[in-house]
Amino acid sequence: MIEAQGGCRCGAVRFVARLPDPPVPALDCNCSICSMSGFLHIIVAHDDFTLVSGGKLLTSYRFGSGMAEHKFCSRCGMKSFYQPRSHPDAWSVNARCLDVPVALDVTRFDGRDWENAKAALDGQ
Numbered sequence: 001m002i003e004a005q006g007g008c009r010c011g012a013v014r015f016v017a018r019l020p021d022p023p024v025p026a027l028d029c030n031c032s033i034c035s036m037s038g039f040l041h042i043i044v045a046h047d048d049f050t051l052v053s054g055g056k057l058l059t060s061y062r063f064g065s066g067m068a069e070h071k072f073c074s075r076c077g078m079k080s081f082y083q084p085r086s087h088p089d090a091w092s093v094n095a096r097c098l099d100v101p102v103a104l105d106v107t108r109f110d111g112r113d114w115e116n117a118k119a120a121l122d123g124q
């Protein structure tokens with residue numbers, strides 16, 4: 001595994017995450033919020049993620065089923081990680097918010113057809 005640091009645009013939110021050796025598996029989702037924001041998902045178990053700073057600045061946004069908790073910095077608006085609906089025991093970290101880009105193995109996730117996409121993901 002490798003250790004990666006990252007955070008939001010303004011630097012208030014900072015985290016450290018343990019990731020698999022590159023190429024790191026990542027999901028490119030086409031749902032409304034991911035496609036608008038350009039979020040590129042790296043799934044990181046809660047135990048492998050440490051929020052270093054900025055917890056008090058995080059604001060939440062929920063929509064649809066309400067199961068995902070979209071957390072963004074209330075200062076700069078950047079969503080550097082959040083609680084995804086697809087993986088309740090993990091955070092989804094935005095690969096674009098890592099300090100140093102890592103090589104990715106990107107899989108497309110059809111978030112506009114979420115139930116089938118999740119079933120396909122679990123079947124892998």
Ligand SMILES: [Zn+2]
Nearest residue numbers: 008010073076
């Ligand atoms: Zn910020």
